[in-house]
Amino acid sequence: MNLKSLWPSLLSRVLPPVLAVACAVVLGMLIVLALRLNPFAVASEVFTTASMPPVGLRDDVGYVLAYATPLIFSGLAVAVAFRAGLFNIGGMGQIMIGSLCCGLVGWKLAALPMLLLIPAAIAVAAAGGALWGAIAGALKAWRGSHEVIITIMLNFVAVALTDWLANGPWKDPHGMAAQLPAIAPHARLARLGTYPVAAEGTPPSLGLPIPGYVPVNLALPIALLLAAAVWVWLWRTTAGYEHRAVGHNPEASRAAGISVKRVTLRAMALSGALAGISASDLVLGYKHTFRQDDAMGYAGQAFVGIAVSLMGQNHPVGIVFAALLFGALQHTGVLLKTIPKDLILILQAAVILFVICGNEIFRRLLARRVRPA
Amino acid sequence: MPSAVEMIGIEKRFPRVVANHDVNFSVEEGEIHALVGENGAGKSTLMKVLYGLYAPDGGTVRVFGKEMREFSPAAAIAAGIGMVHQHFMLVPTLTVAENVMLGMEPRRGPFFARGRAETEVGALSEKYGLRVDPGARIEELSVGLEQRVEILKVLARGARILILDEPTAVLTPQEVEDLYATLRSLKAQGKTVIFITHKLKEVRAITDRLTVLRRGATVGTVASAETSQEQIAEMMVGRPVSLRVEKTAAMPTAPVLEVRHLCAEKLNDVTLEVRAGEILGIAGVEGNGQSELLECLSGLREAESGEVVLGGEDLSAAGPPAWFRAGLAVIPEDRLKRGLVGDYSVADNLVLGRHRLPRYTSTGFVRAGARDADAEELIRRFDVRPPEKSVEARSLSGGNQQKVIIARELSRVPRFLLAAHPTRGVDIGAIEFIHKAIVAERDRGVGVLLVSAELSEVMALSDRIAVMYGGRIVGVVSAASADEKSLGLLMAGGKAAS
Numbered sequence: 041m042n043l044k045s046l047w048p049s050l051l052s053r054v055l056p057p058v059l060a061v062a063c064a065v066v067l068g069m070l071i072v073l074a075l076r077l078n079p080f081a082v083a084s085e086v087f088t089t090a091s092m093p094p095v096g097l098r099d100d101v102g103y104v105l106a107y108a109t110p111l112i113f114s115g116l117a118v119a120v121a122f123r124a125g126l127f128n129i130g131g132m133g134q135i136m137i138g139s140l141c142c143g144l145v146g147w148k149l150a151a152l153p154m155l156l157l158i159p160a161a162i163a164v165a166a167a168g169g170a171l172w173g174a175i176a177g178a179l180k181a182w183r184g185s186h187e188v189i190i191t192i193m194l195n196f197v198a199v200a201l202t203d204w205l206a207n208g209p210w211k212d213p214h215g216m217a218a219q220l221p222a223i224a225p226h227a228r229l230a231r232l233g234t235y236p237v238a239a240e241g242t243p244p245s246l247g248l249p250i251p252g253y254v255p256v257n258l259a260l261p262i263a264l265l266l267a268a269a270v271w272v273w274l275w276r277t278t279a280g281y282e283h284r285a286v287g288h289n290p291e292a293s294r295a296a297g298i299s300v301k302r303v304t305l306r307a308m309a310l311s312g313a314l315a316g317i318s319a320s321d322l323v324l325g326y327k328h329t330f331r332q333d334d335a336m337g338y339a340g341q342a343f344v345g346i347a348v349s350l351m352g353q354n355h356p357v358g359i360v361f362a363a364l365l366f367g368a369l370q371h372t373g374v375l376l377k378t379i380p381k382d383l384i385l386i387l388q389a390a391v392i393l394f395v396i397c398g399n400e401i402f403r404r405l406l407a408r409r410v411r412p413a
Numbered sequence: 414m415p416s417a418v419e420m421i422g423i424e425k426r427f428p429r430v431v432a433n434h435d436v437n438f439s440v441e442e443g444e445i446h447a448l449v450g451e452n453g454a455g456k457s458t459l460m461k462v463l464y465g466l467y468a469p470d471g472g473t474v475r476v477f478g479k480e481m482r483e484f485s486p487a488a489a490i491a492a493g494i495g496m497v498h499q500h501f502m503l504v505p506t507l508t509v510a511e512n513v514m515l516g517m518e519p520r521r522g523p524f525f526a527r528g529r530a531e532t533e534v535g536a537l538s539e540k541y542g543l544r545v546d547p548g549a550r551i552e553e554l555s556v557g558l559e560q561r562v563e564i565l566k567v568l569a570r571g572a573r574i575l576i577l578d579e580p581t582a583v584l585t586p587q588e589v590e591d592l593y594a595t596l597r598s599l600k601a602q603g604k605t606v607i608f609i610t611h612k613l614k615e616v617r618a619i620t621d622r623l624t625v626l627r628r629g630a631t632v633g634t635v636a637s638a639e640t641s642q643e644q645i646a647e648m649m650v651g652r653p654v655s656l657r658v659e660k661t662a663a664m665p666t667a668p669v670l671e672v673r674h675l676c677a678e679k680l681n682d683v684t685l686e687v688r689a690g691e692i693l694g695i696a697g698v699e700g701n702g703q704s705e706l707l708e709c710l711s712g713l714r715e716a717e718s719g720e721v722v723l724g725g726e727d728l729s730a731a732g733p734p735a736w737f738r739a740g741l742a743v744i745p746e747d748r749l750k751r752g753l754v755g756d757y758s759v760a761d762n763l764v765l766g767r768h769r770l771p772r773y774t775s776t777g778f779v780r781a782g783a784r785d786a787d788a789e790e791l792i793r794r795f796d797v798r799p800p801e802k803s804v805e806a807r808s809l810s811g812g813n814q815q816k817v818i819i820a821r822e823l824s825r826v827p828r829f830l831l832a833a834h835p836t837r838g839v840d841i842g843a844i845e846f847i848h849k850a851i852v853a854e855r856d857r858g859v860g861v862l863l864v865s866a867e868l869s870e871v872m873a874l875s876d877r878i879a880v881m882y883g884g885r886i887v888g889v890v891s892a893a894s895a896d897e898k899s900l901g902l903l904m905a906g907g908k909a910a911s
């Protein structure tokens with residue numbers, strides 16, 4: 041394919057989301073106006089708060105990346121299922137199970153050296169998420185149960201299961217809440233930022249010019265690597281070819297000898313695994329233990345992953361950018377002072393609505409051209 | 414008096430193809446005018462421009478002398494144009510009257526006046542001889558009746574010009590006769606009809622004039638009755654075309670496929686045998702178990718009882734992979750449903766089902782080089798137009814989609830070929846090509862089972878003909894001794910005269 045023919049298709053993919061964001065921003069301004077505030081004043085207030093000394097904008101950049109990290113994982117999870125024609129809204133449950141598995145390995149296998157312990161914890165987190173996704177996949181493939189219903193119900197099961205385990209058999213005897221004992225110190229993923237003074241008990245850090253208290257950690261590069269891996273898998277491997285074929289046309293795929301059941305099961309397992317690996321961020325990089333209430337708050341963000349995937353057109357590259365945008369929106373919410381933080385939720389919803397409708401409207405605008413008289 | 418339709422210098426380009434280039438097309442009021450041409454010649458595109466679905470990149474459209482300035486179906490309908498698409502757009506759970514009146518329902522107060530709608534639709538169907546029960550649900554109707562509803566829908570919106578895109582491709586012979594009667598009565602009432610078809614016999618039977626398109630340009634307009642089929646075919650293709658299947662006598666050897674006492678849904682004790690090196694044709698009115706038989710013979714449906722043996726292996730409970738391993742190739746009944754992934758490129762479709770071969774995959778990765786090289790080769794050999802491996806299969810014209818499927822299936826080098834309606838919606842040049850390809854497979858020693866809605870195709874291509882009725886084989890005759898009349902009798906459920 042030459043560059044010239046690439047242009048229109050690239051343009052038609054990038055333009056709708058960009059237009060959607062622009063429309064959402066305009067809508068946000070109108071809402072601020074309706075609150076009898078000056079939108080530009082609000083914007084400058086946000087910016088002033090953000091760039092306050094001594095760290096200026098550096099911690100804001102860090103926070104945006106920190107918010108974006110789980111959204112990349114859950115966005116990829118939704119996209120992989122979607123490419124096979126499946127709708128996985130069980131990211132929450134898969135993250136809960138993955139995080140519990142991750143915390144368990146980081147705690148119980150503390151005897152392992154770091155280079156084995158961290159990969160083991162991530163692998164078991166992936167396996168836990170994969171199992172949780174595979175249950176829905178198997179029920180869909182062999183019993184015809186709708187994956188939307190099953191994954192929603194599995195979210196509840198996961199929350200109840202982890203609550204029981206973190207309260208009962210595996211409860212940290214010294215902890216107040218439902219939580220596991222902390223993971224081994226050498227199981228922690230390095231933070232990207234820098235600590236002013238390396239005190240006892242601070243996590244390892246990479247020394248980038250971001251304050252150390254910002255929880256963005258090595259899970260972010262892991263997420264980016266996974267995005268690349270998902271792209272390669274979907275568009276360069278034979279399994280990915282079958283995966284997308286089933287997503288486009290299951291009937292023709294079956295007639296061509298592709299096992300639709302196997303693809304369905306694998307799709308849900310992979311999707312669950314991607315969600316489960318999010319635990320590397322929560323457990324290994326951020327909280328350093330599995331704590332039920334933290335995990336629920338974190339895993340609940342999986343629903344935003346649906347919007348991220350949608351906005352990113354179910355494409356890994358798009359998902360990374362959409363995750364950054366939604367991360368920025370969430371962080372802006374923290375900075376708002378004079379107006380309600382609900383504005384951010386409204387903006388998120390507006391972006392989603394404009395993306396959904398934008399594609400269609402844009403297409404029609406292109407198709408219907410009135411010729412001049 | 415101005416012409417009903419005048420299209421002058423129409424230009425329509427798609428990203429990689431010029432679909433219409435300087436096309437001139439005019440239709441007089443009250444005539445039945447055919448639009449013919451090879452697959453991908455630009456017929457559907459030209460009609461979509463007329464109906465306002467596409468805005469042309471150049472040229473002028475006049476309807477009853479008035480120039481069209483806006484291109485939208487609403488503007489076209491206002492100008493008196495109606496179009497019946499090849500894929501019907503009806504709501505299956507609503508009744509005939511509700512569908513016809515959709516968007517322009519008669520009301521009593523805020524409520525839908527069902528009674529009045531049914532009377533109006535009844536009157537309309539009376540007027541044009543389009544008999545159909547206004548109270549029936551769409552899902553209960555046959556394809557032929559659905560088409561009538563589509564025509565009624567168009568007439569109810571006041572159309573004076575009707576466009577029909579390949580209306581006969583999906584109809585049984587009897588339904589085709591009924592459609593012709595309808596078209597004649599429409600003409601008698603002053604309507605203008607434009608219709609696209611690949612069947613040259615019918616073109617001559619019911620149209621007044623015809624226009625031939627070739628590769629996006631007009632070749633000419635001629636009077637139908639004064640032009641022979643051969644002449645039309647030559648105008649379409651640009652060279653003389655043989656309308657007869659030329660083949661030598663079959664030299665069948667051992668059986669490849671043996672079906673014994675097969676029972677499944679709609680199939681009632683079917684026994685038949687296809688030998689290597691012969692073409693067995695299945696004749697029968699659609700809906701007598703052919704679809705179910707095709708599914709049983711490609712692993713998509715399990716037999717309830719009985720044996721299905723391919724190459725010595727019992728496959729009565731096997732899925733598609735086992736069938737393909739045993740040497741099956743399939744040209745499926747429904748192209749876009751079973752044969753192609755519409756969103757995939759032509760190159761990706763050409764390896765569908767064969768993508769696991771070592772040639773196309775190594776260590777789990779797609780071997781894009783081999784895939785693309787083979788795609789180019791197949792596109793050239795099977796004359797797929799446009800010759801572009803990276804276009805979406807969906808955007809190809811129907812006939813070219815069919816060529817993609819046939820190219821892929823024949824490159825499996827099968828021992829048994831299941832061909833369902835292999836030339837449905839395919840142009841005359843491609844029909845010749847496909848028939849030759851099937852005969853060549855036979856001569857290579859492949860056993861071929863052919864199912865076709867067109868009796869003439871079954872008769873021309875087959876070496877033996879089995880007639881299906883009510884889910885069973887009611888007779889097998891040699892093609893040489895078969896005649897249309899006795900086959901027709903068998904197809905209608907009569908006993909073989911022996």
Ligand SMILES: Nc1ncnc2c1ncn2[C@@H]1O[C@H](COP(=O)(O)OP(=O)(O)OP(=O)(O)O)[C@@H](O)[C@H]1O
Pocket residue numbers: 427428430431432450451452453454455456457458459798799808809810811812813838840
């Ligand atoms: N939406 C589209 N996008 C891109 N190319 C298209 C599109 N529609 C049609 N084409 C191309 O334009 C050409 C003309 O197509 P068209 O459907 O008009 O052919 P046709 O004469 O109706 O053929 P057939 O007899 O097979 O239906 C073909 O090469 C086709 O691939």
Ligand SMILES: [Mg+2]
Pocket residue numbers: 456457458810811
């Ligand atoms: Mg067409």
